[in-house]
Amino acid sequence: MSRTSRTIAVICFSAGTLAYEILLVRVFAIEHFHHFAYMAIGVAMLGFGVSGTALALARPRDAPTRTRWFFRAGVATAIALVASPALVHQISLDPTQLAWDLDQWLRLGVVYLLLALPFAAGALSILLALSIDTERPGWVYGASFVGSGLGAGLAIAVLWLVLPTRALAIPALVAGLGCLAAAWGAERRKQSLWSGGIVCLVTAMAVIHPPWRFTLSPFKALPQVEAYPDARRVTERSSPIGWVIAATAPAFRYAPGLSLGFTGELPPQTGLFVDGELTGAVTRWGDRDGAMAVLGWLPTALPYALCRRDRVLVVGGGSGIEVANAVVHGAQQITALELNPDIAELNRELGELPGDGKRDVQWVLGDARSYVARTRDTFDLITLGPGGAFGSATGGVLALGEDFLNTREAYHAYLKRLTNRGVLSITGWLALPPRANVRVLLTVVDALRDVVPDHAPLAFVVARSWGTVTVLAKPSGFIPAEIDALREWAASRSFDLDWYPGIAEPTDGWNQLSEPVFFEAAQAAATGRGSAERFAESYPFDVSPATDLRPYPHHFLRVRALGVLLKSDRGSWLPFAEWGTLALVATLIQSVVLAGVLLILPVAVRPRKVGEAGLAPVIVYFAAIGLAYLAAEIAAIQQLGLLLGHPVYAVAAVLAAFLLFSGGGSVWSDRLGPARRVWVLGAIVPALLCWVMFLPLLVHLVQPAPLVARGAAALVLLGPVAFLMGMPFPLGIRTLARDNQRRLAWAWAANGFASVTAAPLAALVALEFGSTAVLIAAATAYAVAGGLLWTHPR
Numbered sequence: 001m002s003r004t005s006r007t008i009a010v011i012c013f014s015a016g017t018l019a020y021e022i023l024l025v026r027v028f029a030i031e032h033f034h035h036f037a038y039m040a041i042g043v044a045m046l047g048f049g050v051s052g053t054a055l056a057l058a059r060p061r062d063a064p065t066r067t068r069w070f071f072r073a074g075v076a077t078a079i080a081l082v083a084s085p086a087l088v089h090q091i092s093l094d095p096t097q098l099a100w101d102l103d104q105w106l107r108l109g110v111v112y113l114l115l116a117l118p119f120a121a122g123a124l125s126i127l128l129a130l131s132i133d134t135e136r137p138g139w140v141y142g143a144s145f146v147g148s149g150l151g152a153g154l155a156i157a158v159l160w161l162v163l164p165t166r167a168l169a170i171p172a173l174v175a176g177l178g179c180l181a182a183a184w185g186a187e188r189r190k191q192s193l194w195s196g197g198i199v200c201l202v203t204a205m206a207v208i209h210p211p212w213r214f215t216l217s218p219f220k221a222l223p224q225v226e227a228y229p230d231a232r233r234v235t236e237r238s239s240p241i242g243w244v245i246a247a248t249a250p251a252f253r254y255a256p257g258l259s260l261g262f263t264g265e266l267p268p269q270t271g272l273f274v275d276g277e278l279t280g281a282v283t284r285w286g287d288r289d290g291a292m293a294v295l296g297w298l299p300t301a302l303p304y305a306l307c308r309r310d311r312v313l314v315v316g317g318g319s320g321i322e323v324a325n326a327v328v329h330g331a332q333q334i335t336a337l338e339l340n341p342d343i344a345e346l347n348r349e350l351g352e353l354p355g356d357g358k359r360d361v362q363w364v365l366g367d368a369r370s371y372v373a374r375t376r377d378t379f380d381l382i383t384l385g386p387g388g389a390f391g392s393a394t395g396g397v398l399a400l401g402e403d404f405l406n407t408r409e410a411y412h413a414y415l416k417r418l419t420n421r422g423v424l425s426i427t428g429w430l431a432l433p434p435r436a437n438v439r440v441l442l443t444v445v446d447a448l449r450d451v452v453p454d455h456a457p458l459a460f461v462v463a464r465s466w467g468t469v470t471v472l473a474k475p476s477g478f479i480p481a482e483i484d485a486l487r488e489w490a491a492s493r494s495f496d497l498d499w500y501p502g503i504a505e506p507t508d509g510w511n512q513l514s515e516p517v518f519f520e521a522a523q524a525a526a527t528g529r530g531s532a533e534r535f536a537e538s539y540p541f542d543v544s545p546a547t548d549l550r551p552y553p554h555h556f557l558r559v560r561a562l563g564v565l566l567k568s569d570r571g572s573w574l575p576f577a578e579w580g581t582l583a584l585v586a587t588l589i590q591s592v593v594l595a596g597v598l599l600i601l602p603v604a605v606r607p608r609k610v611g612e613a614g615l616a617p618v619i620v621y622f623a624a625i626g627l628a629y630l631a632a633e634i635a636a637i638q639q640l641g642l643l644l645g646h647p648v649y650a651v652a653a654v655l656a657a658f659l660l661f662s663g664g665g666s667v668w669s670d671r672l673g674p675a676r677r678v679w680v681l682g683a684i685v686p687a688l689l690c691w692v693m694f695l696p697l698l699v700h701l702v703q704p705a706p707l708v709a710r711g712a713a714a715l716v717l718l719g720p721v722a723f724l725m726g727m728p729f730p731l732g733i734r735t736l737a738r739d740n741q742r743r744l745a746w747a748w749a750a751n752g753f754a755s756v757t758a759a760p761l762a763a764l765v766a767l768e769f770g771s772t773a774v775l776i777a778a779a780t781a782y783a784v785a786g787g788l789l790w791t792h793p794r
Contacts, residue, residue, distance in 0.1 A: 005184050006070070007143045010129050012178025013077050014147030015154060017044070017122035018659075020081055020171040022155035022651070024115065026164050027085075030243055030275045032095055032217050043112055045630070045755035046594060047119025051127050051748065054120070066128050071182045071192055073125035078179055078199045080118035081172035082206045088114050089212040112590065122175070127748050130733070139670060141730045145663030152655035156648070159240040165214055167238075169206040176200035221278035225252055225271055234270055234350065237342040240648045242274040244342040246282070246350060254281035256321075256386045257299040257427065257468030259493040260510075264293045270350050272319055272343060279343065279387060280319020282351040291354035292328045295321075297493055299470045300385055302463055303425045304329040305489035306482050309381040311335075311419070315368045315405065318343030320351045322385045323361060328354050334361045335377075337368045339646055366707065367645025369404055372413045374704030382414045383425040386468055404642045406440065406553040408545045409700075411447035415475055424473040430464065434517045435541045435556040437469035441518065442532055443545035443553075444473050445525035451475050457526035462499040462518050463490055466511050469518065477501070498522065548642055549696060550770035584767075588760035596753075615746050618736050621788045622747040625728045626754035628781035631762040632688060632725065633658055635774040636718060638766060643699045643710050653711055657718035662726030669727040680727045681786030687721045688779040692772045728785060735789060 021044045088111050097104045129140045154174065158167045176199045183192035216223050222245060225231060231249035238244070248270040255266060267290065269281040285291040295301060300322060303309065310333065312326040317336030326334045338344040344363050353361070364371055384405065404410060406426075414424050426444065428437050441462060448456040458477040463470045463486070472478075478486075483500050490497050496509030499522035506516035521543075524535035536544040546553035633654060640650040672680070695717065702713045733747065762774050 005181050006129055006132070007139070009070075009074055009178040009182035010126055010140060010143040011147035011150065012174055012181060013074055013122045013125050014144040015151035016077065016081060016171040016173075016175035016178065017047075017119055018148040018151030018655070019155040019158075019174065020118060020151075020168075022152060022655075023159075023164070023168050023171065025651075026159065026240075026243075027168060027214070030164060030216065031214055041630075041759040043115040044119045045752050045759065046112070046591070047116040047121075047123055047752075050116060050120040051124035051752070054124060066132050070125055070128040070132065071179070073121050073128060074175065074179045074182045075195060075199055076121040077118055077125060078172050078175035078203055080121050081175055082169065082203060082211070084114050084117050085168055086211040089215070094217070109590075112594075118175075123748070123752065127745070130748075131744055139667055141733075142663040142665075142667035142726065145659045145666055145726060149656050149659035149663065152652055152659065156240045156652045159238060163236070163238045164243055165210050165212070166207060168212070169203070169210050172203040173200070173207055176203040216276045220276035221271075222247065222273045222276040225249060225273075225278075228252060235346070237346070239340070239342060240652070241340050241646060242342075243276075244340065244346065245273045245276075246270050246346050247273060252281075254278070254283075254319075254321075255294065255298060256429070257465040258294075259297040259299075259495065260466055261492075261494045262294070262297040266294060267291070270346075272346060274340065274343070280321065282320060282347050283324065284350075284352040285324055285354040286352070288328055288355035291324060295325045295328050295354075298325065299463060299465045299468045299495060300325055300383060300425065300427050301329065302470050302486065302489065302495075303381050303383070303423045303472055305485050306423065307421070309423075311377070311379045311381075313337070313379040313382045313417070315382065315384045315414075316387055317363075318347055319387075320347045320353070322383055324354055326381075326383075327361075331381075332360060335364060335379075336361060337364050337366065337371055339365070339367050341365050367404075369410060369413065369642065370645055370703055370705075370707075370710070372417055373700075375417065378417055378419045378422065380419050380422050381425060382418065382422070384427065386427050386429050401554055402551045402638055402641050402647060403546070403553050404548060404551050406443070406546060407548050407551050408443050408447050409548045411444055411473075412450055415447055415451045415473065418475060420476055422474070422476075425470060426473075427468050427470040430467050430469050432513075433540070434469075434513075435543060436554060437471075438517060438521050438539065438541075439543040439545065439553055439556070440469075441471050441521050442525055442536060442543060444471050445522075445532065446529065446545050448473055448475065449529060452477075458501045460499070460522070460525075461486060461497065461501075462522055464496045464498055464509075464511055464518065465494075499526075547770070548700075549772055550766070551638070551642070552767055555767055584760050584763055588757065588764065591756040591760060594756070615743065617788050618743050618747050619750040621732050621736060621785050622729070622751040623754035624781040624785040624788075625732065626751035627758045627761075628778040628785070629725055630755045630758035631765075631774050631778040631781070632691075632721075634759065634762040635766065635771040635778065636691075638771040638774075639695055639699055640714050640718075643703060643714060644707065649707075649711075653714045654718065657715050658722045658725070661719045661722035665723040665726030666730050668723075669730045672727070672731065678786055678790045680724060680731060681782050681789060684721070684724045684728070684782045685779045685786070687724060688775050688782070691721070692775045692779075696772075728782070732785075732789070 021041065091107055091111055093107045093111055094104060095108070126140070126144045151171070151174070154170070158170050176196070179196035179199045180193065183189065183196035218224070225247055228249035228251045231247060231252070234246040234248055236243070236245045252269060252271055253266050254269055254271060267283055267285055269283045271278055272280050272282060308330045309326070310331060312331040312334045314322045314326065314334065314336045316338065317323050318338040318340060323334055323336050344365060411424070418424060424444070426440055428440060430437060445456055445460055448459050452459060452475045455475065455477045459474050461472040461478060463472070478501050483502065486500065487497055494510040496511055498506070498516070498518035506519040521535060525532045533544070541556035542558050543556065636658070637647070637650045637654045640654055641647050644650050644653060669680070698717060702710055705713070729751065733744065736743065736747065762777070765777060766774050
């Protein structure tokens, strides 16, 4: 087989498996919840490790045998990319029952192994290509990187064009094309081309008629609303940002925190769902008076009780409720920020503003942080509504979600864009015991201390309804007349003011809590930063302010509390468990166990021969660079999520930059002599430490630029380091495993299995300590690998 046909086949197999991995992330987000994305990464890396174990056990001894196996592995890759999701969708899996149902663990294990099959077959084809051409490992490894980078772009592109159900079949077709490339250079070309053609035909049929259907978790909002009488889907849209569905039912109502004293009628509404979760509702408001009769009883109307707000900025305005709120309260200029263009488009198609709708409403498509960083406009009100559905955060399914709209730096940026009399309003759903709202309160006051150090205690108010909490921040401070107006407005709607300047003690209100948590938190925050920190430290949950380096404002479970929860009676801790964190821990444990078993298996089945050199340096070196590479990738994705405004854009940019530039570095490594190999790892370590020190600063510096410019900046920031990070693997092959098929298989397995554990482990480290800690860990691992390469005889 020629090197050209083999290279093209490797590119296709790599592109197909990487695209499948990204699409699996989307499938898990749609069918279950987004925190299962780490399982998709885990099964991919597990497949890579399994391929190394398989080769170590089989040990094909000559190049013709490995060439035949290469074509067969490619065929298996294409077929598995169709068969694996088809079989998985025949298994009834409910991850929410993992805490008490052993049967669900067994099903999860079967799903895990089935999903790993296409990755194992694809990785085996690449490994076999490496074993055929050991003189130039950088060329083959670079081709796999380039193919993976193209696969990342392919996955994002197809999600703009087709629905996720059909998109999941396209990677198999790409792998089928790889089979044709491999067949063209095979010994039995005619027979192989027939086989490759049949594979392409089967995969094309899967694209036309996907052999699976998506089944959403019954705990998501969409299946619950569709269970209402006479419910129907109005339309659906697809993009990499989310699968958007508009659905309606006569019984569907959406008015977050509406006062229990409201006695009127709600206008017709259409629910908007992203990946099956309720994100808001489009409303046909009718006349202005009728709309005011509803909107005036929402907690988000509280800032309008102070005075008219002429210039209003609505963050996350896609459903249109807060835009309508600004209209009926007399705002003259309204700017609505919405990241998802499908949400904004459906609002304009299906919604109707109150009255004649003739208001200066400017819709801005993009992320709020970038807009606030670049605009020179100031606003009388910046409002963040609750979004979603009541109880959506109670189960901790948002715990792993990076949210840069609710960090200390974000609130600081909002406060700086207010006029002299401007107000920042943040309303969120209330979960018991209080967690998210307490964190918002502490974060807002912390940001106020940076903006107005002397007036912070006089500059915030906390109001509470039966199901929401609203925090108002006014840098110029609330005067007594404004406080009286707020108290009168809240009392007329059965809302409680838990804190306002001048309050001396908690009062009995309409909506009782067992403890005056918000008064105590506000009192501590008003006293000073030290007092606020002591309150946060003593609180049962982690409610300290989230930052851009640790952007997890929906993560509250302390690591030290995990043991206490698991030892206690299940019924007592289930309401407080964060399923995202627990799923991540379970994925880590499962990954470590599987990696350990499969790594030891070749030793147990085929013991090392007498006189054969030890494998410890090979295992440690390739495990270290596998752990380091994926850890650096995850840390970069987190930081670029802030720069590019959405995790999907960040994933696409990081994967494209890492894989394409690493592919170039891998190919270039074939030119390096033995004396320069160690210096590559020596350059990676300070480069990653420079990221630790300067990447956050550079991200904030570039943030005001347009999206295209920010994307280009991301490539410039990532490219040189990614180029260097593509070299250690082929350099290690040439130094530690050259002309030794057993060592090559062990190196591949160790690298893959280390990557299996790296994904959940890096996510846990980022969750607790931030992305800088992940980058430091990656630099340390590269330093260990460099030390091993330095001590190995050249």
